Amino acid sequence: MRFFFQLHFLKSFGPCRNGRHSSQILAGISVLLMTAWSQPFYGATAKKPAGTSGKTVKTEATSGLQPTPQPLPAMQTPAVRAITHGDREVPMIALTFDDAPHPQYVPRLLALFRAEDVRATFFLVGEQLKLFPDVARAIVADGHEIGNHSLSHKNAVRASAASVEEEIVGMQRLVKELLGVKPAVYRPPFGNVSAEVKRICERENLAIVTWDVDTNDWRSGTTREMIVRNVLDTATSGSIVLFHATHLKTVEAVADLIPILRFRKLQMVTLSDLLAAKSARPAKPRLAPHQAGPVTLQLWDTPANNKPPAAAPAPVAPSTHSIQMPVLPLP
Numbered sequence: 001m002r003f004f005f006q007l008h009f010l011k012s013f014g015p016c017r018n019g020r021h022s023s024q025i026l027a028g029i030s031v032l033l034m035t036a037w038s039q040p041f042y043g044a045t046a047k048k049p050a051g052t053s054g055k056t057v058k059t060e061a062t063s064g065l066q067p068t069p070q071p072l073p074a075m076q077t078p079a080v081r082a083i084t085h086g087d088r089e090v091p092m093i094a095l096t097f098d099d100a101p102h103p104q105y106v107p108r109l110l111a112l113f114r115a116e117d118v119r120a121t122f123f124l125v126g127e128q129l130k131l132f133p134d135v136a137r138a139i140v141a142d143g144h145e146i147g148n149h150s151l152s153h154k155n156a157v158r159a160s161a162a163s164v165e166e167e168i169v170g171m172q173r174l175v176k177e178l179l180g181v182k183p184a185v186y187r188p189p190f191g192n193v194s195a196e197v198k199r200i201c202e203r204e205n206l207a208i209v210t211w212d213v214d215t216n217d218w219r220s221g222t223t224r225e226m227i228v229r230n231v232l233d234t235a236t237s238g239s240i241v242l243f244h245a246t247h248l249k250t251v252e253a254v255a256d257l258i259p260i261l262r263f264r265k266l267q268m269v270t271l272s273d274l275l276a277a278k279s280a281r282p283a284k285p286r287l288a289p290h291q292a293g294p295v296t297l298q299l300w301d302t303p304a305n306n307k308p309p310a311a312a313p314a315p316v317a318p319s320t321h322s323i324q325m326p327v328l329p330l331p
């Protein structure tokens with residue numbers, strides 16, 4: 001009986017993105033509204049997954065488990081943008097798994113990552129953590145990152161300020177108490193961020209992180225092959241990939257993806273490692289318009305009118321010639 005309840009509870013989480021709202025809108029609200037709502041929130045650049053466009057997918061929303069959608073308040077102001085990816089120049093990628101810990105699929109993922117020497121990020125929901133703390137402890141023991149995915153997966157834009165506070169701060173407290181670690185990243189349920197969420201996360205030193213690659217694995221119509229294709233079509237350096245730790249097909253797709261991502265020279269790292277990584281390219285020099293005084297420019301000692309060699313700049317060292325040029329203020 002208890003197990004039945006647990007499974008039912010797991011099923012009730014559903015998607016971590018606004019796709020659920022899109023489905024609800026499709027059920028009866030005008031096309032105009034649908035167009036506006038279906039835009040990715042806060043600048044997310046995720047492309048529509050291959051093979052799913054135009055299909056009507058049965059979800060919790062269409063199966064009658066969800067309440068009638070309410071108009072969402074304005075929430076995508078530039079001030080509440082979430083992080084959607086890391087540095088595009090760094091050959092790293094973060095695989096992230098929401099709605100963890102799941103008693104069946106998280107252990108399978110952990111075994112896979114152990115065999116492949118891959119690090120990932122698991123976003124835990126408090127109610128799940130209370131049910132399966134040992135699964136969560138195994139995540140920590142294997143060196144993966146734990147993220148905050150709220151206490152009970154409430155939609156922050158529909159909850160009161162006090163409730164949002166409890167969902168985020170209470171989860172920080174619970175993770176610390178049960179796992180002994182302090183999450184540094186927060187993934188908002190359904191991807192919804194409000195000014196209140198931003199204020200609390202800033203105070204708690206939590207980075208609000210969504211994704212730029214959505215596998216759509218929570219949809220019943222998405223197959224293992226479609227998950228793999230979604231990632232391979234859209235993931236690139238610095239990508240943050242959204243999975244859910246609640247499906248066998250996700251585990252199987254990840255097993256397919258690991259060797260291909262490795263072949264593409266993308267290192268699979270935790271979110272915090274991805275966000276901390278910066279490319280080694282030198283910063284571009286900047287001159288403020290008001291900057292006065294001479295600047296020394298190096299010239300290339302080549303026959304082509306002081307242009308740098310077009311190709312194979314092999315052992316040609318820069319000339320030591322230099323001239324002094326004044327910098328004129330811009331108009």
Ligand SMILES: [Zn+2]
Nearest residue numbers: 015016098099
């Ligand atoms: Zn979720």
